[in-house]
Amino acid sequence: MILAGLMALGLPVWADAVWHCSRLPVLNVSIDNRPDPGDLFTLAEQGVADDVIRISVRDLIDVYSGVSVRLSGVPLSACFMPVNDPVTGKTLRALGLSADVLSALARKSAIAKNHLYRVTDEEEMKACIARNQPAVGYLTQAQVTEQLAPCF
Numbered sequence: 787m788i789l790a791g792l793m794a795l796g797l798p799v800w801a802d803a804v805w806h807c808s809r810l811p812v813l814n815v816s817i818d819n820r821p822d823p824g825d826l827f828t829l830a831e832q833g834v835a836d837d838v839i840r841i842s843v844r845d846l847i848d849v850y851s852g853v854s855v856r857l858s859g860v861p862l863s864a865c866f867m868p869v870n871d872p873v874t875g876k877t878l879r880a881l882g883l884s885a886d887v888l889s890a891l892a893r894k895s896a897i898a899k900n901h902l903y904r905v906t907d908e909e910e911m912k913a914c915i916a917r918n919q920p921a922v923g924y925l926t927q928a929q930v931t932e933q934l935a936p937c938f
Contacts, residue, residue, distance in 0.1 A: 803873050806911075806937060808920045851887070863921040867904070869885035874888075
């Protein structure tokens with residue numbers, strides 16, 4: 787109702803970003819030989835595909851703040867588009883973060899340490915999430931591939 791009202795007034799309406807997480811590698815195991823769920827990555831939310839890593843909102847805020855987050859001992863990576871991108875600005879503000887802070891953290895020397903990876907567009911975002919598993923990033927629309935799926 788509110789969205790329709792804003793559109794009727796001619797005001798710009800941007801879709802919220804959809805958080806995407808890495809999917810676990812396909813395992814060649816039989817139903818009787820599946821790994822124990824406790825052996826997989828941290829579970830934080832129900833209702834998403836079983837093979838998508840699950841992180842808490844706190845993990846999301848931490849990784850985009852430059853804090854090291856580990857999932858089953860493996861560092862979580864975070865992919866982001868340029869800080870001047872409107873989707874990035876809105877997405878970071880929703881987490882209570884500043885694009886300026888992310889920009890400072892993303893300097894070349896900090897990227898390897900903090901596992902933050904800057905990309906230029908949504909295609910690179912998908913590739914970044916797939917390449918840096920376990921990883922998180924955001925897209926303007928929900929997408930499901932062999933490497934990633936929505937996680938929030």
